Amino acid sequence: MKNVLLILLVFNSLVVFSQKGTIRGTVIEDATGETVIGASVVIKNTINGVSTDLDGQFSLQVEEGTYDLVVSYISFESLTIQSVIVKSGEVTLLNNIRMRENSLQLGEVMITATATRKSEAAINTMKKKSVSMMDGISAEKMKMTGDATAVEAAKRVTGVSIEGGKYVYVRGLGDRYTKVTLNEVDIPGLDPDKNSLQMDIFPSNLIDNIVVSKNFTADMPADFTGGIMNIETKAFPEEELFTVSAGFSYNPQMHFNSDFISSEGSSTDFLGFDDGTRALPENAKAAVIPTPYNGATPEQVNSFVNEFNPELGATKQTSLMDFSGSLSYGNQIKLNSDNSKNPKLGYIFSLSYKTDYKYYDDVTYGEYQRKSDPNDNELVSANLQEGVLAEKNVLVGALAGVAYKTNLSKVRLTVMHLQNGESKAGQFKIDNNPEGVGQSGYFAESNNLEYNQRTLSNLLLNGTHRINTSGWEIDWRVSPTYSTSNDPDVRSTAFTQTATDTFFAAGGGGLPSRIWRSLQEVNVTSKIDLTKDYKLWDEDAKLKFGVSHNYKNRNYEILRYDVQFFYPQQWNDYDPNNILTAENLYPNRPNGIFYQSGNADPNPNAYESSVNNTAVYISNEFSITPNLKSIVGIRAENYVQKHTGRDIAYATGDEVNGKNLEDEKVLESLDFFPSINLIYAIAEEQNLRFAFSQTIARPSFKELSFAQILDPISNRSFNGSLFTYSDWDGELVVTNVNNIDxxxxxxxxxxxxxxxxxxxxxxxxxxxxxxxPEQQTSTEFQPRNVGDGQLLGLELEATKSLAFISEKIQNFSVSGNLTLVQSRIDMTDREYNARKEYERTGESIKNYRPMAGQAPYVVNFGLSYGDVEKGIQTGLFYNVKGAALQIVGSGLTPDVFQDPFHSLNFGFNKKLGEDRKTAIDIKIANILNDKVESVFKSYEAADQIFSSLNPGITFGIGITHKF
Incomplete structure (x- = not known):
């Protein structure tokens, strides 16, 4: 990459050898916000000029000096931009030049060349003229606010809330109903089981805009309901971009903490991947591993155990501060010195690195049940786990893009690679209560060690072509992605304690175990869209149609190995790091430790799944009257999901009652998704909108599987939907959604x-x-179809300058949005009857409940101050979501609700120096020091903790310099 960068830098310097300066800008239509293709941009009283390309952009090279620029286009008012100052070797950027239709033949309009500060007006034009109900934020706005990453910018978009500092939800709906695309292409995120792409991986200086569409049109993928967010990365930097940034964050609870716990790790953990230290021993992959029961010699058994890392317990270290840094470089090159010809080459590169430490010293995971006595409302503890949890996360990102553009064509190639490594260590005290149903009753002290490494490599090849003046435009995209997620050597060790002894017990805290999980996924998206501009009833109209195909394939496997004892146990101390010492290994007495494989052949916890989704659509945008626009369309998607896997019964030899799928279709459907959007312009700046559409939510790979995935920290398990129970037939189907807005x-x-x-x-x-419900001795969850649902919502939003109060506070503005939602699920008979079985005295259970994942309200509020002249942008931002049903209870087990998290954050950005090329960022997160909690709720009972983490208050400072 260094050599490529050097070549481009040299090439760039050769192109500008004449010491000319460059004028660049974008011409847009004021009424619609759309770019103007083919507008003439000429130095006044000369023939030196260019035409705008298919993005409405132009680049004009001239000698150093001051010029008047004339912008003209048929049927539009000509503009003369006065006093454009050009310096040798520098770019004069005019930003958005807005042209108005010349209906009254007013002639030439004179304006002065200054840096436009109407970027928000341009965004509002886009919102106003958009065919869908949308909100967004522009690159200019991100530059003004000093947002460093896409996730910081996204939180300013109306109706958006941020989960976990990485993921976006729209209108309070959960991840299942929110979708994120990159450059209008569906790619998986670092978390393969989320619709949302991890948003904190994109530096804001690489982003052209972030747009959220809140209703469906036929050219969009149909698998979203709350909203679809698209991140558009830069292809042609408007000016040379060479930016370096660095930032540090400090949390008094988490950083420079000598109680921080971790494990030894590998030499490459700081780069986000394991160097092989945690790899599964080669002999463990054999069909039969050495044990005392299968004829292996004592030496073979002993040698095999010694192949495993003996570290089973966390050790104390001192945590460091969080750090983030990035480097970005980009420019565009005019490939012909003749201004009448317009081929250009744009390129952009970015490297980013983040590392953060989290330490929670009061973590709680609880399991609670209702009592059998209907007169006793209070919940009883079944299992309570309390302790400390420490995490270290490393994220490395690289992005490179190159684009070639002429007046009527553009081709771009973008390559992105993300590498993420996260190590976890937990130490917990476990109190299992024998009064709970299905509980044996014990105390235990556990140590858990985890490491997860994830990679994502994505390539986008995109071409856009305008066919002369025919009104036809073709856009095609091909985007393959390869992603992995591996958990090498997840270790769980828990000493069970009784009144007289401490030991390992399968019926207590469990036997020491190790897990290796691996996932590989290939995703290939290809699409082509054709657009035809034409006239209908003497008004502008647009016909659009296209076809797309998305292929996904996932391979997943879990391998498990448990410690076994050939002799009675006897322990001199209870340090987990002394368990695998030589004197405890087979054939030595006491203990006689050896490893036993927990993997059947074929493996019930391995599967391969694939998806082929082919879509076609057609839509037409036209005006019924001058003030009433209509967009009607229909999309068809043929979706086929196949699965190879088997249940435990089949894997252990029961071929009669067991289930085994060999590349069988588990989901096949041809669905049609109609949409209609009506936009009535009440006045120039006011719209009334109506939209109707049908969309879909489909099960994920792991949901349509036999997978059983254990979270070693919380000791909770996810079971795929293909498992059958007395109250579940294993038939998971899609969710069909009707939307009216x-x-x-x-x-x-x-x-x-x-x-x-x-x-x-x-x-x-x-x-x-x-x-x-049937799994009472363990905590297990499963995705299921529940009764039909509906929701009704109201969303209010406002962004208002305080200038109407006084000109002295004109730089202050308030922004906010309030979403109120009433959701309802009509229960199935089996759920209703299960709830009635545990009905409390005085309680009247209805046959409906709230919808899981839907918050009853979302509040976003911000108070901002911005002074462009002083280079200051600061604000205080508040967000909260109402308590949302997280996990549906079973009758014995109450529902779990995610409590509101009151997020109050402060940000300050100051640009320094005469040229404003350096900026300082100061941030304070979670000012209210609120906890992230989920609780069990039951009729007239005190809420009890399901999970509780305290993120504490974080102080951050960063510096960005543009060379």
């Missing part, structure tokens, strides 16, 4: 907006995570 919106100057939205959705066969 109304919206009134008013746009004002300087990015101010008022809007009110009403939305209604119905859900057929929604998928929710359910506590499995």
């Amino acid at each position: 109304f919206r009134w919106e008013k746009f004002m100057e300087r990015g101010q907006i008022l809007s009110a939205s009403l939305f209604y959705k119905t859900f057929k066969n929604p998928i929710e995570l359910v506590r499995i």
Whole structure:
């Protein structure tokens, strides 16, 4: 990469050898916000000029000096931009030049060349003229606010809330109903089981815009309901970009803490991957491993145990501060010195590195049950786990892009690689209560060691071609992605304690175990869209149609090995790091430790799944009257999901009652998704919108499988939906959604907006995570279709400058949005009857409940101050979601709700120096020091902890310099 960068730098310097300066800009239509293709941009009183390309952009090279620039296009008012100052070897950027239709033949309009500060007005134009109900944030706005990453920028978008500092949810709906695309292409995130792409991996200086569409149109993928967010990365930097940034964060609870716990790790952990230290021993892959019971010699058994890392317990270290850094470089090159010809080459590179430490010293995982006595409302503890949890996370990202553009064509190639490594260590005291149903009753002290490494490599090849003046435009995209997620050597060790002894017991804290998990996934998306501009009833119209195909393939495997004891146990100390010492290994007495494989052949915890999704669509955008626009369309998706896997019964030899699938279809459907959008312009700056559409939510790979995935930290298990139980037939189907939206919106100057939205959705066969009633001795969950659902929501949003109060506070603005939602699931008979079985005295159980994952309200509020002249941007931002049903209870086990998390954050950005090329960022996160908690809720009972973490208050400072 260094050599490529050097070549481009040299090439760039040769191109500008004449010491000319460059004028660049973008010409857009004021009424629609769309770019103007083929506009003439000429130095006044000369023939030196260019035409705007298919992005409405131009690049003009001239000698150093001051010029007047004339911008003209047929049927538009000509503009003369006065006093454009050009310096040798530098770029003068004019940003968005807005042209108005020349309906009154007013002639030439004179403006002065200054850096435009109407970026929010441009975004508002895009919102106003968009065919869907959308919100967004531009690159100019991100530059002004000083947001360092996409996730920081996204939180400023109306209706968006951030989960875990990485993922976006829209309108309070959970991950299943929110989708994130990159450059309009569906790619998996670092977490293979989430729809949302991890947003904190993209530096904001590489982003052109972030747009959230809140309703469906036929050219979009149909598998979203709350909203679809698209991140568009830069292809052609408007000016030379060479930016370096670094930042540090300090949390008094987490950093420079000598109680931080960890494990030894490998020499490459700091780069986000394991160097092989945690790899599964080669002999463990054999069909039969050495044990005392299969004829292996004592030496073979002993040697095999010694192949495993003997570290089973966490050790104390001192944590460091969080660090983030990035380097970005990009530019565009004019490939012909003749301004009449316009081929250009753009390129951009970025490297980013992040590492953070988290330490929670009061973690709680609880399991609670209702009592059998209907007169006793209080919950009883079945299992309580309390202790400390430490995490170290490393994220390395690299992005490189190159694009070639002429006036009517553009081809771009973007390559991205992400590497993420996360190590965890936990130490817990476990109190298992014999009064709980299915509980044996014991105390235990556990140590858990985990490491997860994930990679994602994505390539995007995209071409856009305008066919002369025919009105046809072709856009094609091909994007393959390869991703992995591996958990090498997950170790769980828990000493069980009784009144007289401490030992390992399968019926207590469990035997020491090790797990290796591996996942590989290939995702290939290809699509082509054709657009035809034409006239209908003397008004502009647009016909759009296209085809796409998405292929996914996933291989997943879990291998497990348990410690066994050939002789009675006897322990001199209870340090887990002394368990695998020489005197405890077979054939030595006492203990006689050896490893036993927990893997049947074929492995019930291995599967391969694939998806082929072919889609075609057609839509037409036209005006019924001058003030009423209609967008109607239909999309068809043929979706086929296949699965290879088997259940435990089949894997252990029961071929009669067991189930085994060999590349069998577990989901096949041809679905049609109609959509209609109506936009009525009440006035120039006001719209009324109506939209109806049908969308879908489909099960993920792991949901349509026989997988059983244990979380060693919380000791909770996820079971695939293909397992059958007395109250579940193993038939998981898709969720069909009907969407109706109304919206009134008013746009004002300087990015101010008022809007009110009403939305209604119905859900057929929604998928929710359910506590499995039959598994009473362990905590297991399964995705299931529950009764049909519906929700009704109201969304209010406003962004308003305080200038209307006084000009002295004109730089202050308030922004906020409030989403209120009433959701309802009509229960199935089996769920209703299970709840009635544990009905409390005085309680009247209805046959409906709230929808899982849907918050009853979402509040976003911000108070901002911005002074462009002083280079200051600061703000205080608050977000909270109402208590949302997280896990559906089973009757004996109450529902689990995620409590509101009151997030209050402060940000300050100051640009320094005359040229404003250096910026300082100061941030304070979680000012209210709120906890992240989920609780069991039951009729007139005190809430009890399901999970509790305290993230503490974080102080951050960063510096960015643009060379």
